[in-house]
Amino acid sequence: MRSRQRGATFLGMMVIVGIIGFGLYAGIRLLPVYFEYMAVVRAMEQTADEHSGNMTSPQTMRVSLDRRWSIEDIKSVQPKEMEFKKNGTGYTMRAWYRAEVPFVGNISLVADFDKSVDVKGP
Numbered sequence: 276m277r278s279r280q281r282g283a284t285f286l287g288m289m290v291i292v293g294i295i296g297f298g299l300y301a302g303i304r305l306l307p308v309y310f311e312y313m314a315v316v317r318a319m320e321q322t323a324d325e326h327s328g329n330m331t332s333p334q335t336m337r338v339s340l341d342r343r344w345s346i347e348d349i350k351s352v353q354p355k356e357m358e359f360k361k362n363g364t365g366y367t368m369r370a371w372y373r374a375e376v377p378f379v380g381n382i383s384l385v386a387d388f389d390k391s392v393d394v395k396g397p
Contacts, residue, residue, distance in 0.1 A: 305384055308374045311351055312388050318343035319368055319392045327395045333359035333366065336394065364396030 283291070322339045340354040352372040360367045369391045378384045 301378065301384060304376050304378055305386060308351070308376055308386050311347075311349055311374070312386075312390075314347040314349055315352060315370055315388070316390050316392075318347060318349070319370060319390060323368065323392045323394045327365075328397055330397055331366070331394065336366070336368065362393070366394045366396070368392045368394060 318340060321343060322336055325339060326336055336359065337354040337357065340357065343349075344354055351374045352370055356370075356372065358369040358371070360369070369389070371389045372387075374386045374388065375383050
């Protein structure tokens with residue numbers, strides 16, 4: 276006769292596998308959103324490098340961003356939604372946006388992103 280049983284039961288293992296699977300599924304659904312965010316950051320930094328040291332305007336930078344948005348296929352935020360603030364001789368570009376992806380049924384996952392890049396003036 277055994278006095279104690281050791282180890283996990285089948286039901287316990289299924290609960291653990293379910294929790295891990297749920298987390299993996301959430302990660303898989305959010306991965307494209309983070310890849311798109313990295314593309315937004317890359318486009319903003321490239322635009323800042325392109326326009327640094329030049330006399331530029333927010334409209335010119337928006338056109339540059341629009342070209343990069345088309346190439347990178349960015350859908351969560353548009354260049355017209357970008358915020359430009361004058362700081363000294365240059366500008367600060369800011370992208371603040373919320374990306375939402377469907378998860379299960381009527382439940383969605385939401386990620387908020389906020390990135391600012393300085394564009395140095397002449």
